[in-house]
Amino acid sequence: MAINAILLVNPSTMGKIDAAAIASGIGGYGLMQAAGAHVAACVLRYYPAMVRAIIFCGPGNNGGDGHVAARLLAESGVDVCRYGVEPRPGGDAARAHADCPGKILPLADWCPEPGDVIVDALFGAGLDRPVNDEVAALIERAKAAETPVVAVDLPSGLSGRTGQPTGACFQACHTVTFAALKPGHLLMPGRALCGEMHLCDIGIPARLITGDDPISCNHAGLYNDYLPAADPAQHKYKRGHLVVFSGRLISGGAARLAASAGLHAGAGLVTLATPPGAVMVQATHLTAVMQRSVKSADDLDQWLEDPRLAAFVLGPGFGDLDKARDFVTPLGGANRPVVLDADGLSAFAGDTERLGGLFLGETRLVITPHEGEFRRLFAELSDDPQLSKIDRARAAAKILNAVVVYKGPDTVIAAPDGRAAVNAGAPPWLATAGSGDVLAGIIGALLAQGMPPFEASCAGVAMHGQAGDRAGRAMTAEDLPPHIAPL
Numbered sequence: 001m002a003i004n005a006i007l008l009v010n011p012s013t014m015g016k017i018d019a020a021a022i023a024s025g026i027g028g029y030g031l032m033q034a035a036g037a038h039v040a041a042c043v044l045r046y047y048p049a050m051v052r053a054i055i056f057c058g059p060g061n062n063g064g065d066g067h068v069a070a071r072l073l074a075e076s077g078v079d080v081c082r083y084g085v086e087p088r089p090g091g092d093a094a095r096a097h098a099d100c101p102g103k104i105l106p107l108a109d110w111c112p113e114p115g116d117v118i119v120d121a122l123f124g125a126g127l128d129r130p131v132n133d134e135v136a137a138l139i140e141r142a143k144a145a146e147t148p149v150v151a152v153d154l155p156s157g158l159s160g161r162t163g164q165p166t167g168a169c170f171q172a173c174h175t176v177t178f179a180a181l182k183p184g185h186l187l188m189p190g191r192a193l194c195g196e197m198h199l200c201d202i203g204i205p206a207r208l209i210t211g212d213d214p215i216s217c218n219h220a221g222l223y224n225d226y227l228p229a230a231d232p233a234q235h236k237y238k239r240g241h242l243v244v245f246s247g248r249l250i251s252g253g254a255a256r257l258a259a260s261a262g263l264h265a266g267a268g269l270v271t272l273a274t275p276p277g278a279v280m281v282q283a284t285h286l287t288a289v290m291q292r293s294v295k296s297a298d299d300l301d302q303w304l305e306d307p308r309l310a311a312f313v314l315g316p317g318f319g320d321l322d323k324a325r326d327f328v329t330p331l332g333g334a335n336r337p338v339v340l341d342a343d344g345l346s347a348f349a350g351d352t353e354r355l356g357g358l359f360l361g362e363t364r365l366v367i368t369p370h371e372g373e374f375r376r377l378f379a380e381l382s383d384d385p386q387l388s389k390i391d392r393a394r395a396a397a398k399i400l401n402a403v404v405v406y407k408g409p410d411t412v413i414a415a416p417d418g419r420a421a422v423n424a425g426a427p428p429w430l431a432t433a434g435s436g437d438v439l440a441g442i443i444g445a446l447l448a449q450g451m452p453p454f455e456a457s458c459a460g461v462a463m464h465g466q467a468g469d470r471a472g473r474a475m476t477a478e479d480l481p482p483h484i485a486p487l
């Protein structure tokens with residue numbers, strides 16, 4: 001009996017897991033009892049001063065969990081009122097309803113009173129369309145009355161697959177879910193609509209909590225076996241030489257942030273490849289980071305003959321989009337890993353085919369777009385409301401044969417082979433100018449040390465978040481590099 005805190009399970013897969021548990025001899029009604037008990041316990045724990053528990057019950061098993069919670073809360077001495085619809089006859093929900101004393105009133109009858117706490121058991125995994133006008137009006141009423149909401153499985157109205165509301169949606173203070181998290185619990189705005197998450201064991205055996213789709217939370221198991229080892233015999237070139245391309249005179253700070261992050265993330269040496277006109281200004285800022293003047297794609301081509309150059313970061317503050325395209329061509333031919341960020345991505349807006357064509361074969365391109373950069377590259381994917389952020393990142397990864405680090409509060413890392421991870425724990429104060437440049441430098445350094453691109457990206461995103469935690473909420477991007485620590 002267990003929970004799986006790593007796997008993200010789509011609602012349709014969760015239905016199959018429930019069915020497999022039932023087929024293995026575990027009664028569905030028992031699962032519902034356990035689910036309802038966790039909901040009742042959450043209400044009692046967080047709202048000890050409540051006056052009434054208001055249970056909104058839908059027609060399916062989500063409603064069934066609500067009937068169980070209603071009965072248990074009433075048995076605990078709470079004043080309980082149920083509103084909603086009678087469950088469909090014959091199933092576990094109907095039995096849970098029959099076992100709960102009292103009647104169900106129409107949703108429209110609920111008049112908010114001070115001390116009310118709502119248990120939202122209208123729709124969970126079965127939600128497949130926008131809620132109707134009656135439920136939308138109820139959600140409005142709850143919001144206007146500021147009545148706290150404890151959601152069962154998912155706030156009603158939220159898609160567990162995409163993290164997007166299908167229409168009106170409850171804003172929960174707490175969400176109680178079972179066996180495994182769904183993508184919608186972590187993807188925005190779902191994560192914010194869920195409030196505090198509670199992942200609870202309802203008695204489904206761990207061996208059954210598996211997915212047919214490799215989506216997980218970003219966790220150490222994804223990359224631990226690939227992290228650079230501290231080898232006593234290492235020297236700086238063995239640790240990896242990272243090259244970061246600098247922008248023009250006016251915009252060299254972003255590349256310096258990436259370069260400094262690269263050194264702290266373990267690259268043995270980092271060289272800024274700087275346009276001749278910016279070399280002097282960069283020199284006044286650099287200490288451990290080295291510098292080389294690189295004027296043209298031909299210069300770069302020559303330098304690439306040095307096999308010790310292990311990985312490249314191009315984009316932060318780069319500025320010149322034509323030049324970015326010119327430089328990426330020899331990098332594509334160099335058969336070494338490349339991180340493209342910021343201007344390195346904007347340079348290929350509307351031309352993703354060309355970018356993908358430069359990086360055929362074994363995956364060695366990592367792109368790190370934020371929402372706007374992603375849209376510039378993949379407007380059609382961004383505009384498709386059926387796609388989740390995971391779907392979009394995966395599709396982009398396939399198109400470019402690249403690992404996609406689709407940034408934000410819910411950074412998604414996706415590989416062309418379909419692996420995907422969602423990183424949801426990073427502190428919000430990472431939303432500060434230059435923080436993405438630091439991330440590009442960290443991933444570049446891990447690539448330079450020989451990590452494969454998906455693993456380097458997952459580890460890099462984790463290191464970035466941890467550096468943010470250590471730097472604290474008043475940090476600026478410049479504070480991040482010294483707080484980077486090996487995993």
Ligand SMILES: NC(=O)C1=CN([C@@H]2O[C@H](COP(=O)(O)OP(=O)(O)OC[C@H]3O[C@@H](n4cnc5c(N)ncnc54)[C@H](OP(=O)(O)O)[C@@H]3O)[C@@H](O)[C@H]2O)[C@@H](O)CC1
Binds near residue numbers: 032035061131
């Ligand atoms: N299975 C198990 O063992 C366990 C399951 N558990 C619980 O079961 C929940 C899933 O239950 P579920 O599959 O019955 O779906 P649920 O979310 O209740 O929806 C019911 C029906 O509502 C309808 N409908 C959908 N959208 C609608 C809309 N916008 N507006 C109006 N109606 C709408 C649609 O039916 P339709 O009208 O299309 O025929 C849909 O089928 C899960 O979230 C968890 O809480 C736990 O007890 C643990 C054990």
Ligand SMILES: Nc1ncnc2c1ncn2[C@@H]1O[C@H](COP(=O)(O)OP(=O)(O)O)[C@@H](O)[C@H]1O
Binds near residue numbers: 342407410427437464
């Ligand atoms: N609300 C948030 N919570 C956690 N991390 C965030 C949040 N907003 C942004 N980030 C992270 O901060 C970084 C910002 O990168 P980016 O948008 O490229 O900024 P810049 O271009 O200024 O460097 C990304 O790693 C992103 O995932």
Ligand SMILES: [K+]
Binds near residue numbers: 120
């Ligand atoms: K619900």
